Amino acid sequence: MQNTTKTYTVQEATKKMEHYCAYQERCHKEVNQKLYDMRMIPEAADVIIVHLIENNYLNEERFAMAFARGKFRIKHWGRVRISLELKKRGLSKININRALLEIENEEYNEVFNALAEKKVDTLKESDVFKKRKKFIEYFLYRGWESHLVYEKAHELIK
Template identity: 45%
Template structure:
């Protein structure tokens, strides 16, 4: 028997949970790593629990402090910045996709130190600049800019860092 306990297949052929088992299983799911209601809703839907029943379970998880959207937004921003080297725009977009409010997104982004952010952008720019094989400097600049924009860094900062890098190399 798997660690998820007793299963019964639902209409999609996937294993489903009873409502009684769901809360217990989700406390473990949430204790392992911070989760947001959107992720819990997806997990419940996957296991055959929808609508009012799902919302009731989520409310109970929030009440018991297993789910806290501010804590989630802060942990998400810290983790994605430090581990994946994402910029603020990418983090904001991902949190919006997870239905986190703009106010909580702003609080989450305060977890990113401005100096560390700039240093990370600088090191990512230098690394990408070195690994980009392009003889045309305009095309190389474009490719590096696109890469950094896709990682979620702000255009004005990207431009500033690339210009600084180019002027340092030409001296």
């Protein structure tokens, strides 16, 4: 049985990675993993990554900002969760902080308040403490700041 894994020249891999990065914002870690999966040697991977950065296919600051906006607006994650996820992807503290600035405080609080009101209505729990616990766990898991969550829980669940 012969080995059927495809091998790529640096040019082929570069084209493939240009397409990969143009399709959606990527972080360096994702691109590195993809190149590793394509069985590119580290030297070739470095050359390709430098090419992608120089030609603006790969930009960690832009990735971080798009990621933060998307996760907040679509998945309704809080700043804590967004920050942790970006850290997990190997982004610098500077890029993470810039990304979090993409989320306006006013919009952040409006979304949180709307979600909290909606969540309280869906909790089918008669015991006040259990209801509060479920509410708090829900928002902490999604990365909302604990002081916001606890204040809101005590305000809405009595």
